[in-house]
Structures are given as C-alpha cells and as structure tokens.
Amino acid sequence: MERTILHCDCNNFYASVERLYHPELRDRPIAVSGDPELRHGIVLAKSNEAKKLGVKTGHPLWMAKQLCPDIVFVKPHYDLYTHFSQLARNIYSEYTDRVEPYGQDECWLDMTGTAKLLGDGKHIADTIRNRIKSELGITISAGVSFNKVFAKLGSDYKKPDATTVIPFDGFREFVWPLPVSNLIFVGGATTKVLERKCIRTIGELANTDRSTVKSWLGKCGETLWLYANGYDSSQVAKDGEQPTIKSIGNSTTLSRDLVGYDEIKITLMVLSESVAARLRRHNMQCETVQIGIRGTNLSWIERQGRLPIPGCDSTTIYLKALELLVQNYQQGKPVRSLGVRACNLSARQYIQTSFMPSVHRTQRYEKIEDVIDKLRFRFGNKIVQRGIMLSDTGLSTLDPQADHPNLILSSVHTQR
Amino acid sequence: MGKKFIDVAAHFDTDGKIIPVMFWWDDGKSYRIDRVLDIRRSASLKAGGTGIRYTCRILGKNRYLYYDDYTTKWFVEIPDDFYSTW
Numbered sequence: 376m377e378r379t380i381l382h383c384d385c386n387n388f389y390a391s392v393e394r395l396y397h398p399e400l401r402d403r404p405i406a407v408s409g410d411p412e413l414r415h416g417i418v419l420a421k422s423n424e425a426k427k428l429g430v431k432t433g434h435p436l437w438m439a440k441q442l443c444p445d446i447v448f449v450k451p452h453y454d455l456y457t458h459f460s461q462l463a464r465n466i467y468s469e470y471t472d473r474v475e476p477y478g479q480d481e482c483w484l485d486m487t488g489t490a491k492l493l494g495d496g497k498h499i500a501d502t503i504r505n506r507i508k509s510e511l512g513i514t515i516s517a518g519v520s521f522n523k524v525f526a527k528l529g530s531d532y533k534k535p536d537a538t539t540v541i542p543f544d545g546f547r548e549f550v551w552p553l554p555v556s557n558l559i560f561v562g563g564a565t566t567k568v569l570e571r572k573c574i575r576t577i578g579e580l581a582n583t584d585r586s587t588v589k590s591w592l593g594k595c596g597e598t599l600w601l602y603a604n605g606y607d608s609s610q611v612a613k614d615g616e617q618p619t620i621k622s623i624g625n626s627t628t629l630s631r632d633l634v635g636y637d638e639i640k641i642t643l644m645v646l647s648e649s650v651a652a653r654l655r656r657h658n659m660q661c662e663t664v665q666i667g668i669r670g671t672n673l674s675w676i677e678r679q680g681r682l683p684i685p686g687c688d689s690t691t692i693y694l695k696a697l698e699l700l701v702q703n704y705q706q707g708k709p710v711r712s713l714g715v716r717a718c719n720l721s722a723r724q725y726i727q728t729s730f731m732p733s734v735h736r737t738q739r740y741e742k743i744e745d746v747i748d749k750l751r752f753r754f755g756n757k758i759v760q761r762g763i764m765l766s767d768t769g770l771s772t773l774d775p776q777a778d779h780p781n782l783i784l785s786s787v788h789t790q791r
Numbered sequence: 792m793g794k795k796f797i798d799v800a801a802h803f804d805t806d807g808k809i810i811p812v813m814f815w816w817d818d819g820k821s822y823r824i825d826r827v828l829d830i831r832r833s834a835s836l837k838a839g840g841t842g843i844r845y846t847c848r849i850l851g852k853n854r855y856l857y858y859d860d861y862t863t864k865w866f867v868e869i870p871d872d873f874y875s876t877w
C-alpha cells in the first residue's frame with residue numbers, strides 16, 4: 376500500500392519563537408546568538424531577512440553585523456524552545472501515534488490509511504500548518520510524500536508556511552532535477568565526491584549503477600541510491616518508541632597490557648556487565664554488539680556482530696564480544712585498551728515470545744540480571760559477583776568509563 | 792499593542808481544568824468573569840506569546856484572558872490607547 380508520510384519543519388525555529396515574544400522585532404532582521412556581550416558570540420539562528428543578506432548560522436557577530444547592519448541580536452531561551460517543540464508534537468500526536476522527531480523542530484508523521492477519516496495528506500498538512508500558526512504563533516513548512524526521504528525533501532522545497540506534495544506518480548519529474556545536495560544525508564563531503572563523478576542532480580544519482588555508487592561511497596552510497604530512486608521504506612517510529620540514545624558503550628584503558636585470553640575475558644566481562652546494566656537502566660535492548668581493541672601499536676580496530684534476538688543481559692553481550700574478539704584478534708598479541716558497545720537499540724517492552732531455546736535462555740538471563748540489579752542497588756555492587764571476577768581482583772575492580780552517549784541522529788552515519 | 796500581566800483567581804476542578812473566576816487590575820479594582828465562552832490554545836501576536844486563551848464575558852463585553860502555561864502567568868493584550876477604551 377502506498378504510504379502517506381508528512382514531514383513538518385518549523386521555519387527558523389529559534390528566531391521565530393523569539394520574534395513571537397518580541398512583537399517590536401517582528402519586521403526586523405534578528406539573530407539568536409550566544410551572549411552578545413562576549414566578543415566571541417556566534418549566530419545560532421537567524422530570521423529570513425538576515426538570511427537573505429547572507430547571514431549564516433555559525434557566523435561571528437561582527438560578520439553578521441557587517442552583512443546586515445540593522446540586525447538585532449537576542450539571547451537564546453532554550454527551555455522555551457523545548458516548550459514549543461513539545462507543543463508542536465502535542466498537535467501532531469492528535470493526528471497519529473506515529474510521530475518521529477528529527478532534531479528539535481522537525482517531525483515525521485505517518486498518516487497512512489487515514490484519508491477517509493481525516494482527509495488526504497495535503498489536507499492534513501494544511502490543517503496542521505494552520506493550527507501551528509494560530510495556536511503557537513510560528514510557521515511550519517510541510518512535505519507530503521510516500522516515504523520519509525521525499526517528505527523531508529518536500530518540506531525543504533518551499534518555505535516558510537507552505538505545503539509541498541510529492542506524489543508517487545510523477546515523483547521522478549519532481550525530484551530528479553533537484554540538486555543532489557537536497558537529499559537528506561548528502562552533506563558537503565558527499566556532494567564533492569559526487570561532483571567529481573559528474574553527479575549533480577538526484578536523477579543523475581538515481582540513474583547511476585547501484586554498485587558503482589557503492590564503490591564510490593560505500594554502504595552509505597547504496598542507501599543514498601535507494602533514496603534517490605524512491606525506495607526508502609524506513610518506518611516512522613511510534614511515539615516514544617524511538618530511543619534518543621543510539622548506542623551505549625564502555626571502554627577502558629588498562630594499567631598494563633593484557634596478553635592471555637583469561638585476562639581479556641575478565642575485562643570483557645566487566646565491560647559487558649556495565650553496558651548491560653546501563654541498557655537496563657534505560658529500559659533498552661540491543662541487537663548489535665561492537666567491540667573495540669587497541670593494541671600496543673595504538674591502532675584502534677572495531678568489529679561488530681548481530682545477536683540472534685535483541686537482548687540486554689551481560690552474558691549474551693559478553694559471549695558475542697568474546698566471539699568477535701577471538702575472530703578478529705590474534706591470540707597472544709598484547710591489548711592496551713578494550714571497549715564494548717551495544718548498538719541498534721530498541722525499547723525493551725516489545726519482547727518477542729518464542730519457543731526457541733536460545734530466546735528462552737536470553738529471557739531467563741535477563742530475569743536473573745534484573746534481580747541482580749535490584750540487589751546491587753540495595754546492597755552495593757559487590758553483593759553479587761561472577762566467579763570469573765575473583766580470579767584476578769586487580770582487573771575485575773577496574774572502573775569502566777562510560778563513553779559519551781552517542782547521539783548520532785542518522786542511521787546512515789552510523790553505518791559508515 | 793502590548794502585554795499586561797494580571798492577578799487572577801481561578802477555579803481548579805477535579806479534572807485539572809482551570810477556569811478563571813475574577814481578576815485584579817493595577818488600580819486595585821477587581822472584575823468578575825461572568826462567563827467563559829471559549830477555551831483554546833492560541834498565540835497572541837499582539838501581546839507576544841502563546842497560551843490558553845479564555846474568551847470571557849466581563850461587564851457585558853467579550854475579553855481574552857491568556858494563561859501562559861510555560862511561565863504560569865496570566866496576561867491580557869492591551870491596545871496603546873487602552874486606558875480610554877477598556
């Protein structure tokens with residue numbers, strides 16, 4: 376069935392909210408900026424008037440002033456933007472439970488199958504657009520199409536306060552003449568690579584051989600090729616289903632180099648336990664386990680593998696991490712630093728039931744570890760320990776460092 | 792056009808709904824709200840901001856009262872010459 380996907384994008388979000396609260400600035404070019412008192416302040420967002428004169432996000436304030444002498448700088452109010460972001464999402468949620476935020480001011484909405492009830496995609500987009508304008512006092516631009524990529528392309532096509540429909544029939548005529556950089560995830564570097572290959576439009580990308588694009592840009596290129604041809608089939612995540620954290624990882628640099636598998640095993644177990652506990656704290660499970668190894672030559676290698684079913688217990692993660700290590704690291708080579716990361720996260724409540732023994736086992740491990748979590752919470756981390764930890768207390772007491780939560784927004788970037 | 796914050800007395804019902812009952816002007820006078828005719832979220836382009844807009848019947852006239860749920864303040868829009876028209 377042909378889907379109906381909307382992409383709603385608040386126009387000049389920060390600047391629009393500020394102007395709503397400052398009616399006296401409504402017709403003036405403004406820029407939201409870091410503290411204007413400070414000389415190193417930069418432009419965080421700007422109104423259309425300033426944009427027209429060439430003011431860009433990231434410009435230092437003196438440069439913005441040079442380009443646009445009438446510009447007014449206002450300080451950011453992040454809490455207020457979050458409030459508006461929530462208000463907009465509340466409105467979207469009245470129409471569908473499939474609302475997937477993309478950044479603070481953009482959302483995808485899946486309106487498939489609601490045409491008889493609520494009207495077609497364009498009608499809903501116009502309704503939402505008008506409601507945001509009258510209720511929030513800011514404008515959005517909306518794109519309507521049969522997949523997320525083209526819906527996003529549509530909302531970028533005409534701004535502000537407009538709806539653009541890219542129908543399945545005739546999407547080639549509409550999309551293919553556009554510059555390839557209009558396609559989501561085609562950034563500056565990718566554009567340059569494609570330019571060197573004489574690919575300037577989305578159509579030129581679409582009509583290049585798939586494997587050729589892959590050879591230029593890797594797996595990411597293949598994804599872009601699919602996008603250009605209208606084959607994006609990714610789902611709009613259900614409200615609240617989308618994890619904000621894309622992966623959870625722990626790594627540690629050791630006080631001495633590890634040589635044998637026994638020592639490596641202990642360290643992997645410490646890391647796996649910590650990753651698993653953090654997964655459960657966020658009520659998440661992972662489908663992919665990734666390890667990172669740094670040898671004494673200081674090169675960092677990463678390898679990942681999939682779990683048969685998503686899990687959040689340390690045994691499953693540990694066994695996968697160990698398997699990856701054995702496959703990818705020559706025994707006897709010293710290890711200076713190790714990392715374990717859980718990727719492909721999803722919310723934990725959607726657990727598939729299965730009669731498969733491996734599934735059953737994973738679920739049993741998870742139950743055991745939920746109990747261990749509670750014990751450790753009440754009586755401290757040492758109250759329950761694995762036997763392996765007692766074999767080398769020096770290693771097992773190391774404190775794994777949490778990596779920075781990986782807030783990469785696009786799945787394409789993580790594939791790279 | 793401007794924004795004027797006002798003191799409001801309101802009725803909070805058991806459903807969590809808030810209905811303004813009376814308010815005070817800066818001259819110390821209080822005004823009773825005879826009826827609330829409409830409740831909806833609305834931006835106020837005149838005063839600047841958004842909130843829950845109550846259309847209120849006050850002394851025989853319809854007036855908007857806004858409840859800004861972000862700052863939890865009540866405000867009204869006032870025209871520049873409002874002292875002669877309110």
Ligand SMILES: [Mg+2]
Nearest residue numbers: 384385386480
């Ligand atoms: Mg935007």
